Amino acid sequence: MKLNTKDYPKLLVRPVVVITTVSKDGIPNAAPFSFNSPVSFEPPLYGFSCAPGHDTWRNIQDTGEFVVNVAPEEMGNLMKILEEKYPPEVNEIEKAGLTAEASEVVKPPRIKEAVAWIECRLEKAVELGDHVWITGMVVAAGVREGCWDGVIKPESCNPLCHISGEFFAVNMTTKRFERAKKK
Structure with a gap:
């Protein structure tokens, strides 16, 4: 089946992250994103659109x-x-009934209800198409108790994934497996 090229993102199931920031006046902001990815191991870089x-x-x-x-x-x-367009002085974390917790290194809070969190400092931003690709240097990271044994345990933490618009997926039945290494 041939698709319109603008439909290509609907072919990918992407992890949902909520990016938290603070304004220059210290007001927290939270918004969901699904165009996101690790960028580099060394240095540790993360990016989102x-x-x-x-x-x-x-x-x-x-x-x-x-x-x-x-x-x-x-x-x-x-x-x-979280995706509503509130005025900048509105705290979306509170609006959504979520709990803000102090981060280890950066000023923006992390969300207590999250499965994991990655604290970043802006490294670089590039305009690409109709978006800005924002890359951050990872300065701290953490994971909810019971969701880690050297890697994330999707069967324990049920990460939310986005397909398109109102369509989401959950990896509740996903079982992690280790592939055989090449000899």
Whole structure:
């Protein structure tokens, strides 16, 4: 079946993250993103794609910091609240009924209900198409108790994934496996 080239993202199931930032006035902001990925092991870099007019991008430009919060299935119904266009003085973490916790290194808070979190400092940003690809240097990371044994345990933490628009997926039945190494 041939698709319109604009439909290509609908072929990919992507992890949902909630990026938390703070404004230059210290007001927390939280927004969901699914165009995101590790970029490099050494140095440890993470990147995500953001619309140029988004509060998240403005806050990162002003403060140079952000936190990537890996969303579990139970945060799925909150995505509608987190993607609303609230005025910059509104705290989306509170609006969604989530709990802000102090991060280890950066000023933006992490979200207690997240499966894992990655604290970043802005490394570089590049305009690509209709978005800005934001790359951050990872300065700290953590994971919820019971979701880690050397790698993330999807069967224990049920990470939320995005397909397109209102369509999401959960890896509840996904079983991790280790492939045989080449000899």
